[in-house]
Structure formats: C-alpha cells, structure tokens
Amino acid sequence: MNWTRQWTLIKYDFLLDFRHRFSIGSVLLYAVFSVFLCLIAYQDPELEAWNLLYWVLLSFSAVIWSINVYAKETSEHRLYYFQLLRPQELWLAKWVSGTIFLLLIALLLCLSLMALSYDPIIDWRRQLAAMGLSSLTLAAILSFTSAIGSLSDSPAVVSSIISLPLILPVLLLGQYLTGVAMDLRDPAAYNQYMMYLAAITVIASGGAMVLINFVWKN
Amino acid sequence: MIKWWKVVCIILLVYVHIAGLIVPLRQGVLSIDKLRCDAGEVCDISIKVYHGSYTDDEPIHAYLKFDTSYYLAASRVSAVSHNELQARFHIPDYLPSSAEAIYPSLLVSTDSDGAITLPRALSLAQGSETRQDLGAALWSKEGRPTLYAKEYLAFPYRNILVETLRCLYYHVPMWFAMMLLFGISAWQSLMILIKKDWHRSDRVYAMNAVGLVLGLLGIITGMVWAHNTWGKFWSWDIKQTTSAICLFMYAAYFFLYAGVRDEMQRVRLTSAYNLFCFSMMIPLLFLIPRMMDSLHPGNGGNPAFAQDDLDNTMRLVFYPAVIGYMLLSYWIADLYHRVIKLSREE
Structure with missing residues (x-):
C-alpha cells in the first residue's frame, strides 16, 4: 500500500467534504433538529431516556450521513476513480474521514442534548472513549454498506435498510458503554464491552477491506 | 428419482417426531406445599408428583435426606390420588448440623416405581442452641434405606423444564x-x-x-x-x-x-x-x-x-x-x- 497516496486521498476526501459542506452541514442540522424535536415533547428525560435518545439520534444521523458517502462525485468522476484507485484505498479514506465526522456528530448530539436538558455524564473519559470507538465501528460498517447502496437503484432506501441491522450490535454495546459513563450501568463489564466493540470493528473492517474489492467495480 | 438421503431424512424425521413426542417423562416431584418446618414439630407435607401412579395398596416411603448419610423416614405416607401424597414427618429436636437451618432433599420411593427426589425441598430450622452429635444420632437411627431408580425408556424429569x-x-x-x-x-x-x-x-x-x-x-x-x-x-x-x-x-x-x-x-x-x-x-x-x-x-x-x-x-x-x-x-x-x-x- 502506498501511504503517501493514501494520505493524499484522505486529505482529498476532507477537501471534498468541505466542498460539499452543505450536504455535511445538513446532517449536522438534522442531528440538532431531531434533538430539539425530541426535547420539545419530552423536556426532562430520565437517565435511561437520555441515553436512549442519544443512541437513537446518533444511529439515524449516522445512517443519513452514510447515504451520501459515495455520492459526492458525478458519475464521470466515479469512472475516473474506478480506473485510478484500488477500492480499498478509497474505502480506507472514507473510513478515516467518516470516523472523524461521526465523532463530530456524536459530540454535537451530546452537547446539544446537554444544553437543552441537563448534563448526566459523570465519567467524561469513558464517555469519550465509548464515543470514539463506536464512531470508528459505525464508520467501518456504514462506509461499506453505503458502497453497496450507492451502486443500487435507490441508494437512500437500500443503504439505510441494509445498514440498520448491521449497526444494531454497535448500539447494543454502545448504549451500555455510555450508560456506564452516566452511572446507569454496572461499570464492571466496561472493559469487556470495549473489547467486544473492538472485535466487531476488526471483523467489520477486515470484511469490508476484502469485500470492497468485489463491490466497487463497474 | 429419489436419492437415498431423502429416504433417510423422512425416516429420521418420522422417528424423531414420534419418539420425541410419545416417549414419556420420568416420574418426578413437582412441588410441596411447605417451605419450612421447625425442629421438634410434626411436619405434614402435601407432595405433588408428576406422572405418579401411587395407590394405598403398595407401601410408599418418604425420606428427608441431608448430607448423603442422614435419612429421616416419614412416619406415615398416604396417597391422596395418583399424583398427590400426604406425608407426616416427626422432625427430631436436634438437626445433624451446627447451622441454624438445613435444606434436606425429599425422597419418595416405592418398590415397584423406584425413587424420585426433590433437591433442597424445604428448610428445617432449629434454634441457636445446636447439638450436632445428638442430631446425628437421632437422624441416622434407621440407617440408610435401599433406594433404586427404575430403568425404563423415558426422558429425564427436570424441575421447571x-x-x-x-x-x-x-x-x-x-x-x-x-x-x-x-x-x-x-x-x-x-x-x-x-x-x-x-x-x-x-x-x-x-x-x-x-x-x-x-x-x-x-x-x-x-x-x-x-x-x-x-x-x-x-x-x-x-x-x-x-x-x-x-x-x-x-x-x-x-x-x-x-x-x-x-x-x-x-x-x-x-x-x-x-x-x-x-x-x-x-x-x-x-x-x-x-x-x-x-x-x-x-x-x-x-x-x-x-x-x-x-x-x-x-x-x-x-x-x-x-x-x-x-x-x-x-x-x-x-x-x-x-x-x-x-x-x-x-
């Protein structure tokens, strides 16, 4: 693997994000909107509900983000990609930029929930670790399903329907991890759950790395 | 053209569905109506049995068993119906343990059907004044009864399951x-x-x-x-x-x-x-x-x-x-x- 090339590609992906800042911004706006909407109806959520809101909104924002991952370029541009790049390189660039962007969404959601209701988080170190690792996993899974979806006839529907079941395990573990950070769950199993999440990341990224070769063709 | 494995499949599934549904379960003790008895009192227990065939024609034995070697025989056991027994235990004044409470198993046995058991059936309590030596003598008075499990084609009985x-x-x-x-x-x-x-x-x-x-x-x-x-x-x-x-x-x-x-x-x-x-x-x-x-x-x-x-x-x-x-x-x-x-x- 050519690391300079990979680095250029990652930088290019951020540049592309910046050029399409309205599409990225729309996801951020969607996240804030949905927090606002939920809290209009439910102004003082309990801890359990706070945690639930956070994960539901994060997963939907992430899925909405994933629809547009590969759709930023025109079809001519895409043909150019097919000829120029190895699929793994493209996927890796999307993974890196996606992780950072999802972490941004996660932070934004957390902060806006805190601003509009209250601050339940006791252990920020654990909260940040959980958010970081789950963004990594979500980005690995979603950048793969989005590649599949973008090649189908209705990218939005297909990529959201195939990505939701695949990110369910991440939510299953993630709600526990942030639950620990707000003193809602038993902290004894925290490290073990982090390990499972890391294992899922390894499996998902390994699978995506191999399978993207077969997906990203034309 | 029927391949051999399809025949095997049909035979196996017919066998599985017949045997799996028809073979009965073994007898077992479902539940008893008492949770605790005290040392020195007369303890009447009503025992519900699964797949029982008890009648008063054949002598029925019931035991409380503690710690592999202590057996307390019931003074009287009568069959209310096939599946329900009434047993009376005279609990001795002392228990064969220095603990304040013990959890003996219940055993029911007849000569024709063999023995069935309910582990940790109830708790027996004694006061803080314990006499293990006396309790041991009182409990092992009648010695170890001869029990056996009847051999027949049946699936095992498991509590709750x-x-x-x-x-x-x-x-x-x-x-x-x-x-x-x-x-x-x-x-x-x-x-x-x-x-x-x-x-x-x-x-x-x-x-x-x-x-x-x-x-x-x-x-x-x-x-x-x-x-x-x-x-x-x-x-x-x-x-x-x-x-x-x-x-x-x-x-x-x-x-x-x-x-x-x-x-x-x-x-x-x-x-x-x-x-x-x-x-x-x-x-x-x-x-x-x-x-x-x-x-x-x-x-x-x-x-x-x-x-x-x-x-x-x-x-x-x-x-x-x-x-x-x-x-x-x-x-x-x-x-x-x-x-x-x-x-x-x-």
Whole structure:
C-alpha cells in the first residue's frame, strides 16, 4: 500500500467534504433538529431516556450521513476513480474521514442534548472513549454498506435498510458503554464491552477491506 | 428419482417426531406445599408428583435426606390420588448440623416405581442452641434405606423444564439447520466472488430464504419455550437479542436483492453483503452470548449438552433430529432453488 497516496486521498476526501459542506452541514442540522424535536415533547428525560435518545439520534444521523458517502462525485468522476484507485484505498479514506465526522456528530448530539436538558455524564473519559470507538465501528460498517447502496437503484432506501441491522450490535454495546459513563450501568463489564466493540470493528473492517474489492467495480 | 438421503431424512424425521413426542417423562416431584418446618414439630407435607401412579395398596416411603448419610423416614405416607401424597414427618429436636437451618432433599420411593427426589425441598430450622452429635444420632437411627431408580425408556424429569424438555428436539435442530444453510450460502457467495460463477446466485437466494424461515421458526419455538421456563416470551436475554439481530441482517438481504435491477450488479452486491453478514453473525451468535450473562443453555456458564441436560435417551432422539432437520432444510432449499430456476427460464 502506498501511504503517501493514501494520505493524499484522505486529505482529498476532507477537501471534498468541505466542498460539499452543505450536504455535511445538513446532517449536522438534522442531528440538532431531531434533538430539539425530541426535547420539545419530552423536556426532562430520565437517565435511561437520555441515553436512549442519544443512541437513537446518533444511529439515524449516522445512517443519513452514510447515504451520501459515495455520492459526492458525478458519475464521470466515479469512472475516473474506478480506473485510478484500488477500492480499498478509497474505502480506507472514507473510513478515516467518516470516523472523524461521526465523532463530530456524536459530540454535537451530546452537547446539544446537554444544553437543552441537563448534563448526566459523570465519567467524561469513558464517555469519550465509548464515543470514539463506536464512531470508528459505525464508520467501518456504514462506509461499506453505503458502497453497496450507492451502486443500487435507490441508494437512500437500500443503504439505510441494509445498514440498520448491521449497526444494531454497535448500539447494543454502545448504549451500555455510555450508560456506564452516566452511572446507569454496572461499570464492571466496561472493559469487556470495549473489547467486544473492538472485535466487531476488526471483523467489520477486515470484511469490508476484502469485500470492497468485489463491490466497487463497474 | 429419489436419492437415498431423502429416504433417510423422512425416516429420521418420522422417528424423531414420534419418539420425541410419545416417549414419556420420568416420574418426578413437582412441588410441596411447605417451605419450612421447625425442629421438634410434626411436619405434614402435601407432595405433588408428576406422572405418579401411587395407590394405598403398595407401601410408599418418604425420606428427608441431608448430607448423603442422614435419612429421616416419614412416619406415615398416604396417597391422596395418583399424583398427590400426604406425608407426616416427626422432625427430631436436634438437626445433624451446627447451622441454624438445613435444606434436606425429599425422597419418595416405592418398590415397584423406584425413587424420585426433590433437591433442597424445604428448610428445617432449629434454634441457636445446636447439638450436632445428638442430631446425628437421632437422624441416622434407621440407617440408610435401599433406594433404586427404575430403568425404563423415558426422558429425564427436570424441575421447571418438565415437558418443555422436548423443545430441544425441534428448536435446536432448527438453528443447526439454519446455520448449515447460511454456511452453504456464504460458501456459494465466496465462489461467486472468487470464481465468478454467477449462476450460483439463485442457490444463495434459496438457501437464505429457507434459512431465514428456519431462523424465524427457531426464534418462535424459543419464545414459546422461554414463556414456559423463564416466564416471558421476550426477556431481552443477550442470546435472544443477538439472534434477532442476525435475522434482521438476513432479512435486509432480500431488500438489497430487490433494490438492484442490473443482474450482474445484483449478484455481486448481494454476494458481498451476504458474506459480510455471515462474518458478523459468527461473533454475534457464538462469541458474545457465551461471554455475557445469559439464561440460555450453553451460555453464561449454563450447561447445555453436558450429562446433566442430555442423557442417553435424549441423545437417541436429539442426534437423529439434528441430522433429519439439516437434510430436510437442504432438501427444501434445493427444491426452492429449482423453482426459481424454472420461473427464470419461462
């Protein structure tokens, strides 16, 4: 693997994000909107509900983000990609930029929930670790399903329907991890759950790395 | 043309369904109406028995057994009905232990039916003034009774499980068969991607469809079983949750299949997604539930196929059931594959 090339590609992906800042911004706006909407109806959520809101909104924002991952370029541009790049390189660039962007969404959601209701988080170190690792996993899974979806006839529907079941395990573990950070769950199993999440990341990224070769063709 | 394995499949399944449903359960003690008795008092216990055939014609013996060597015989045991006994115990003034309370097992025995037991049936309490030596002498007065377990063809009796034990012959083989089909479909997908055997994609579709139906049946039979043993259809047990997630993943496969119109594109995308699902399913079904707290047998430290759960009589039905269900599911998937192929040719 050519690391300079990979680095250029990652930088290019951020540049592309910046050029399409309205599409990225729309996801951020969607996240804030949905927090606002939920809290209009439910102004003082309990801890359990706070945690639930956070994960539901994060997963939907992430899925909405994933629809547009590969759709930023025109079809001519895409043909150019097919000829120029190895699929793994493209996927890796999307993974890196996606992780950072999802972490941004996660932070934004957390902060806006805190601003509009209250601050339940006791252990920020654990909260940040959980958010970081789950963004990594979500980005690995979603950048793969989005590649599949973008090649189908209705990218939005297909990529959201195939990505939701695949990110369910991440939510299953993630709600526990942030639950620990707000003193809602038993902290004894925290490290073990982090390990499972890391294992899922390894499996998902390994699978995506191999399978993207077969997906990203034309 | 009938292949030999189809005949084997039919024979096995007929055998499994007849034997699995007809062979009776052993006798067992269902419950007793007392939770505790005190030392020195007369303790009348009403005992409910499962599959009992007790009458007053034959002498019935009942014992409270503590710590392998102390037996206390009931002074009088009478049969109220076939399945209900009334036993009277004279609890001695002292117990053979220095603890304030002991938890003896209850044994019921007749000469013709053998002995059955309820472990830790009730608690016997004595005051803080304990005399272990006196208690030991009082309890072992009559010596160790001769007990035996009757040998006959029956499935073991397990507390709480009782008749739901038979679920093992249907629920578990369904999951095994589903794993087989998903495994084959993952293999076919791999072949599609590596060797470009596009024609295998119908087979993948058929395997996944039948596998998903088996998984649904498995989860439904599991829910019915859980309702009778855990108390609820769905208790968010980790095994239930992860298997439901797996079914969602495979359900999404069909939406992906429907969402791509171009044939080549569809074969490639669905195969890649299918392999991805399979690789995610293995840790979800086999790794995570084993490590976490789960009520499901085989997970969270619970026994599954150990001696305690699967005795030799059950093995006689369980192993044929696994093979029979695997063959049947493969057969159905094969037929469905041919149906798809025919409808494509028309």
